[in-house]
Amino acid sequence: MSKLTKKDKLNIYKEWTIENKRSAYLSKKYGIGSASIKYLVSLIHRHGIGILDKPYTYYSAQFKLEAINRVLVNHEAAYSVSLELGLKSQGILINWIRSYKENGYNVVIKRKGRQACEEQR
8 A cells, every 4th residue: 555644545445435435536636546545445444543553563484374375275365364364455465475485494583674784795
């Protein structure tokens, strides 16, 4: 999802639920895809407004592997798993799966920040 403010996200949810605006209208108004609008509304509906207050979340390799296995092994829909786990975007789990496959079926934990001098060589 693009860099929407919390206020924008709340407005989208209110316009969807109270004013009965739909994804095509909201997508144009806020400049994000219809799928992202629908995911945001579903996320808030399932987890409540408080889900928007969650700061950056670190996900362990074990957490990622369990989520990936639910999709690849248990054949659950990535969208449903993402919603249930409260991921900020439906694309997060898809990216984990892609990265998992690209890296020889190993979960990759990306470190934040600049590389140390030894790692740059």
